[in-house]
Amino acid sequence: MNRVPHHPILGDEPPAKEVQIFVDGRPVAAREGEMIAAALIANGIFKFRYTPHAHKPRGVYCAIGRCTDCVMTVDGVPNIRTCITQVRDGMRVDTQHGMGAWQKGDGHDPN
Numbered sequence: 001m002n003r004v005p006h007h008p009i010l011g012d013e014p015p016a017k018e019v020q021i022f023v024d025g026r027p028v029a030a031r032e033g034e035m036i037a038a039a040l041i042a043n044g045i046f047k048f049r050y051t052p053h054a055h056k057p058r059g060v061y062c063a064i065g066r067c068t069d070c071v072m073t074v075d076g077v078p079n080i081r082t083c084i085t086q087v088r089d090g091m092r093v094d095t096q097h098g099m100g101a102w103q104k105g106d107g108h109d110p111n
């Protein structure tokens with residue numbers, strides 16, 4: 001786990017309920033209320049998407065919702081900025097390739 005249980009200025013990490021998300025189908029533990037990106041990094045996952053043309057990996061860059069480097073497909077919806085989106089128990093988070101695609105069976109499929 002890549003977490004900071006005690007920070008010299010912010011103090012101890014407050015207790016939080018554990019939830020489970022599924023990253024590329026694999027169960028991953030997360031803290032309720034944290035951002036998806038934080039949960040992934042805490043679990044050693046740093047590649048969130050691959051660029052459309054060069055297929056280069058990307059992860060967190062700005063961490064404030066501005067650069068879109070951290071986008072992933074979340075519950076079947078592509079291009080979700082994971083640094084500003086909170087985890088939800090049972091959430092599906094998938095590595096995004098290129099521009100991403102809407103996934104069927106998620107209730108969001110436009111077709």
Ligand code: FES
Nearest residue numbers: 061063067068083
């Ligand atoms: S890391 Fe820049 S938008 Fe998420």
